[in-house]
Structures are given as structure tokens and as C-alpha cells.
Amino acid sequence: MEDKIRVYGFKRNKDLYLMMLPFLVLFFIFVVLPVSVSIIISFTDFNLLQFPKFVGLSNYRRLFLNDDIFITAVKNTFVIAVITGPIGYLLAFLMAWLINELPAKIRAILTIIFYAPSISGNVYLIFTIIFSGDPYGYLNAKLLEWGIIDSPILWLQDTQYMLPVVILVSLWMSLGFGFLAFVAGLQTVDKTQYEAGEIDGIRNRWQELWYITLPNMRPQLMFGAIMSITSALGVGDITVALTGFPSPNYGAHTIANHLLDYGSVRMEMGYASAIAVVLFGMMVFTNLLIQKFIKRVGT
Amino acid sequence: MAPFKVSTVSLEKKQNLRIKYKRAPNAFIKFFTNTRSNRSVWGNILLVAFLTFLAFLFLFPVIFMVNNAFKPLHELLKFPPDIIVRTPTLNNFLELRVIFQDSVIPLSRYIFNTVFILVIGTAGQIIFASMAAYPLAKYKFFGSEVISRIIVLSLMFSPVVTAVPNYVIISKLGLIDTYWAIILPAFAATLGLYLMKNFMEQIPSSLIEAASIDGASEFVIFWRVIMPSVKPAWITLFIVSFQTMWGVTGDMYIYKENLKTFSYALGQIARVGIARQGVMAAVSLIMFLIPTITFIIAQSNVIETMTTSGLKE
Numbered sequence: 149m150e151d152k153i154r155v156y157g158f159k160r161n162k163d164l165y166l167m168m169l170p171f172l173v174l175f176f177i178f179v180v181l182p183v184s185v186s187i188i189i190s191f192t193d194f195n196l197l198q199f200p201k202f203v204g205l206s207n208y209r210r211l212f213l214n215d216d217i218f219i220t221a222v223k224n225t226f227v228i229a230v231i232t233g234p235i236g237y238l239l240a241f242l243m244a245w246l247i248n249e250l251p252a253k254i255r256a257i258l259t260i261i262f263y264a265p266s267i268s269g270n271v272y273l274i275f276t277i278i279f280s281g282d283p284y285g286y287l288n289a290k291l292l293e294w295g296i297i298d299s300p301i302l303w304l305q306d307t308q309y310m311l312p313v314v315i316l317v318s319l320w321m322s323l324g325f326g327f328l329a330f331v332a333g334l335q336t337v338d339k340t341q342y343e344a345g346e347i348d349g350i351r352n353r354w355q356e357l358w359y360i361t362l363p364n365m366r367p368q369l370m371f372g373a374i375m376s377i378t379s380a381l382g383v384g385d386i387t388v389a390l391t392g393f394p395s396p397n398y399g400a401h402t403i404a405n406h407l408l409d410y411g412s413v414r415m416e417m418g419y420a421s422a423i424a425v426v427l428f429g430m431m432v433f434t435n436l437l438i439q440k441f442i443k444r445v446g447t
Numbered sequence: 448m449a450p451f452k453v454s455t456v457s458l459e460k461k462q463n464l465r466i467k468y469k470r471a472p473n474a475f476i477k478f479f480t481n482t483r484s485n486r487s488v489w490g491n492i493l494l495v496a497f498l499t500f501l502a503f504l505f506l507f508p509v510i511f512m513v514n515n516a517f518k519p520l521h522e523l524l525k526f527p528p529d530i531i532v533r534t535p536t537l538n539n540f541l542e543l544r545v546i547f548q549d550s551v552i553p554l555s556r557y558i559f560n561t562v563f564i565l566v567i568g569t570a571g572q573i574i575f576a577s578m579a580a581y582p583l584a585k586y587k588f589f590g591s592e593v594i595s596r597i598i599v600l601s602l603m604f605s606p607v608v609t610a611v612p613n614y615v616i617i618s619k620l621g622l623i624d625t626y627w628a629i630i631l632p633a634f635a636a637t638l639g640l641y642l643m644k645n646f647m648e649q650i651p652s653s654l655i656e657a658a659s660i661d662g663a664s665e666f667v668i669f670w671r672v673i674m675p676s677v678k679p680a681w682i683t684l685f686i687v688s689f690q691t692m693w694g695v696t697g698d699m700y701i702y703k704e705n706l707k708t709f710s711y712a713l714g715q716i717a718r719v720g721i722a723r724q725g726v727m728a729a730v731s732l733i734m735f736l737i738p739t740i741t742f743i744i745a746q747s748n749v750i751e752t753m754t755t756s757g758l759k760e
Contacts, residue, residue, distance in 0.1 A: 171579035332679035367645035
């Protein structure tokens with residue numbers, strides 16, 4: 149299945165190594181090094197002022213045994229991620245695929261429209277007005293007018309409603325980089341395969357999707373999966389923008405919020421790094437599962 | 448003879464019509480008249496209706512934002528706000544201009560900083576990421592598997608905790624208060640490489656082998672064969688990279704006022720308080736418009752590629 153050229157020896161292929169060199173050097177300095185340092189710091193007590201003190205696994209022990217807020221954060225993150233991850237991913241693919249059916253110019257316009265929320269910086273503003281707890285907030289005003297509710301609902305302060313609102317807004321934001329990759333990927337699928345499929349008796353869009361499009365899109369599907377995983381499990385900006393930081397009663401507190409709290413407010417870098425490592429582990433594990441699944445697509 | 452003549456005219460007319468139709472087959476009409484046997488007309492109609500509905504849903508906040516930029520202050524402070532502006536005004540933009548006229552650092556300086564970072568950062572990211580992606584996507588060699596894995600893993604590590612080590616590294620390299628503090632880390636962004644690599648994996652190896660038998664060097668193959676066939680990928684990367692670099696404030700690494708970016712300056716202006724609400728709305732619109740316009744230009748290029756790329760087995 150894998151279509152790669154095998155090469156041996158350094159001398160004959162020094163061009164290949166040369167091409168990778170600039171990136172790899174920068175990658176090592178600005179990515180590998182800081183990440184490795186962070187992982188090491190997660191085993192220390194480090195407040196940025198004094199030299200880090202090695203404390204073994206105590207940060208991790210504290211995280212899982214003595215930090216109730218972290219457990220709340222894990223629960224909230226799971227609730228949000230389990231819904232927004234898969235649905236957001238499917239939505240991004242579905243939209244890219246539907247758009248792909250349309251004539252080129254209309255497709256371009258729709259791509260921009262659907263991606264627009266990811267470009268505009270302050271899209272949350274409108275949602276804080278829609279879901280405002282004020283009786284005149286858009287949603288409350290309408291619900292009161294229709295007689296569905298008697299008193300305004302505090303959408304963004306009531307722990308009962310916070311997570312659903314966050315999930316809704318996350319889904320609305322889910323057409324991001326992954327969506328663009330899907331749109332671009334669909335355009336690289338060989339057109340002659342579709343014509344051949346038509347002759348071979350592929351009867352409708354859905355068969356074509358399963359037997360031709362999806363198998364051809366595997367690399368993009370992997371890319372989209374990574375994007376969905378990192379944004380679903382790393383959810384944080386949305387909760388801060390909608391419900392504040394920290395959210396009332398930690399009702400929408402996520403792992404990323406917890407990380408931000410210790411990493412840039414309390415400056416307990418050792419503890420913050422431990423949170424980052426745990427989050428990292430969760431993402432890696434989810435990614436492994438999904439990659440296995442994507443390999444089976446279209447068979 | 449007369450009836451015969453009439454009939455030829457009408458035939459000619461018919462033929463003209465047919466040619467006219469052939470010459471200008473409106474893509475949208477063609478789409479509805481069912482050009483492929485495995486597509487149903489009703490399916491197409493349903494599809495367009497559904498997408499139009501969604502488009503409005505997605506555009507709603509954008510419409511709100513655009514209208515906000517033209518609202519006078521009393522309309523902005525109204526609650527609940529109207530979506531559509533009642534008495535549109537350009538005051539917000541004029542006020543923004545006045546603020547920049549009074550600023551110590553001229554506006555042009557901020558714009559130059561942003562343009563410099565944008566151009567070098569985006570171009571460099573695309574070139575370095577693509578160059579490294581090609582060997583990793585199409586060749587198997589010592590270490591290729593390990594490097595690919597590390598790159599995927601690095602995508603999943605939170606940047607919040609790496610901020611401190613990053614700062615130390617950048618200051619040790621003497622990059623504080625230079626454009627390079629923003630540009631060099633952008634070159635190392637793994638997301639771009641991962642995107643390019645995934646697209647390049649779809650290029651059949653036989654194509655590369657054929658080019659190599661013809662005597663092309665790896666660099667030539669990369670530039671002439673690989674890059675043109677993954678044009679949709681690097682245009683996508685261009686869009687996202689542009690968007691990120693445009694939004695960069697650099698406030699962690701750049702302290703000299705004359706080296707700060709346009710987005711930083713705009714952000715500072717908007718942050719002052721409630722009296723600046725109008726300016727803030729104008730700033731939001733500007734921050735949104737520049738990447739959107741770039742996106743439109745880039746996206747129309749993606750569509751062009753579709754018809755020209757034919758590099759498949």
C-alpha cells in the first residue's frame with residue numbers, strides 16, 4: 149500500500165538530507181528542545197524565580213489525587229471533546245465534500261463563507277449577546293416573547309447550560325484548517341477515477357464517496373483528524389471568551405484552562421508542565437485510535 | 448421555393464442557438480441539468496438549498512461585525528444591539544486615523560514591520576516545510592520514520608508551557624527585539640510540514656522515478672514535479688500562514704515600539720476602554736478584511752489549479 153522509494157547510503161542521497169536540513173535545525177531548536185525541557189520540568193518544582201527542584205512524580209500525584217478542580221476539568225473536557233471532536237470532524241468533511249460538487253466559482257465563495265468564522269478574531273462577541281443572561285439578550289428575549297420560559301436563563305453563568313453553549317459554539321467554529329485541507333484534498337482526487345467509476349456502475353454520490361473519494365483522501369483525513377483532536381481536547385479559548393476565567397463554579401473549566409491558570413497566572417511551571425504532559429498523552433492516545441480507524445476506510 | 452427557404456432559416460437559427468449554448472454553458476445551469484448519470488437533479492437542488500441556509504447561518508456574525516464598524520457610539524452601546532446599522536457613519540475609521548496621526552511611531556512603520564514579517568515568514572514557512580516534506584513523504588531512509596513520528600507528536604504539545612523555554616532559547620540566541628524572534632520559530636511550525644507531507648504522499652513514486660531516469664536532480668524534481676502537483680496544499684498553507692503571521696503581536700519578544708507590528712498597534716488602541724468601542728469595531732473589521740481578501744485571491748488560484756493539474760498515474 150505504501151508508495152515510497154527506498155534509498156540507501158548518505159552520499160548518493162545527500163540532496164535529500166540537504167533539503168531537510170534547514171527545517172530540521174529550526175525544528176530542533178524551536179520545537180524539540182522546548183518540548184523536551186517542558187517534559188523535564190514536569191518532574192520539578194519550578195516557580196521561574198528559583199532553580200527548578202527535582203520532585204519526582206509528585207506533580208502527577210497531586211494532579212490526580214489532590215486536585216479536585218483538575219478532575220472537574222478532565223470531565224468537562226471529555227464532555228466537550230466527545231461531542232465536538234467527531235461531529236466537528238464529520239461536519240468539516242461533509243461541508244468540504246458537498247461544496248466540491250458545486251461549480252468552481254460558487255465553491256470558492258462558499259469556502260470563504262464557511263471559513264470566515266476562523267478568520268474573524270472576535271466572533272465570540274455575538275455569542276455573548278445571543279446567550280446573554282439579560283432578559284433582553286437575543287435568545288432570552290425570544291424565548292420570553294414566545295412564552296417558553298418565564299424568567300431569563302443565565303446561559304453563561306448557570307452550570308447546567310454552560311457546557312451545551314460551549315459545545316454549540318465549538319461546532320460552529322469547527323470549519324477551520326482541517327476543512328481547508330479537505331477542500332484542497334478533494335481537488336487533487338483524480339477526475340478520471342470518477343469517470344471510470346461512473347462506467348463501472350457507481351450509482352450515486354454515496355457509493356462514489358465510499359469507494360473512490362475516501363480512499364483517495366486518506367492523507368487529508370489523517371491531517372483533519374489531528375486538527376480535530378488538538379482543537380477538541382485543547383478546548384479553552386471558547387470557554388474563557390464565553391463564560392469567563394475561571395468560569396462560575398468551574399462549570400466550564402477545561403484542562404487547557406487549568407493549564408493556563410498554573411502556567412501563566414500562578415506561575416507554577418512544574419505543575420503546569422505536568423498538566424501539559426497529561427493532555428499530550430491523551431491526544432496521542434486518541435490519535436492512535438483514530439489512525440487505526442482511518443486506515444480501514446473505503447474497504 | 449418559399450417554404451423551403453423558411454425552413455433553412457429556422458435550421459440555421461437552431462444551429463446558432465446550439466452553438467451559443469455550447470459556447471457558454473453556464474456552469475450553474477449545467478449543474479442542475481444533470482451532466483453525470485450518477486447524479487440526481489433533486490439531489491442537486493436539495494444540496495444548494497441546504498448550503499445556502501448554512502451560508503447564512505455562518506455569515507450572521509460576520510454581518511454583525513461589518514455593521515458594527517459603521518455604527519455610531521450610541522448604537523454600539525445599545526443593548527440588545529441591532530444587527531443592522533441604523534445611521535451608518537465613517538466616524539470610527541476617522542477616529543482611528545486621528546489616533547495614528549498622533550502616535551509617536553508613524554503608521555507606515557507598523558505596516559512595514561507587519562509586511563516584512565508576513566512576506567519572509569510566510570514564504571519561508573512554505574519553502575522550508577515543503578522542502579523537508581518531500582523526502583519524508585516519498586522516500587524511506589534511515590531515520591525517516593522517526594522524524595515523521597516526532598513531527599506528528601509535536602503537533603499535540605500545548606504551547607502554553609513551552610512559552611518559557613522558548614523565551615529562554617530566543618533570548619540566548621540574541622533574537623529579542625528583532626523580527627527573527629517571530630520569523631524563525633514560524634519556519635519551524637510543524638503543521639505546515641505535516642500538511643505538505645500528507646499531500647505529497649499521494650503523488651505516485653513512478654512519476655519521481657521517471658523524472659530521475661530522465662536525469663533530473665532531486666531539487667529539480669521537487670521544484671518542477673512535486674510543487675506544481677501539490678499546489679492546492681501550499682495555497683492552503685499560504686492562507687493559514689498568512690492569517691497567523693498577520694495576527695502576530697510579538698509582544699513576548701519585541702519590546703521596542705518601532706519594531707512592533709500593525710496588529711499589536713491596533714490591539715493597543717482598541718484596549719483603552721469603553722470610549723474606544725467604535726474604534727474597536729473598526730479595528731475588528733480591518734483585522735478581518737485583510738486576511739479575507741488574501742484568502743479570496745488565493746482561493747481563486749486553487750480553483751485554477753484544478754483544471755491544470757494532471758499529475759496522476
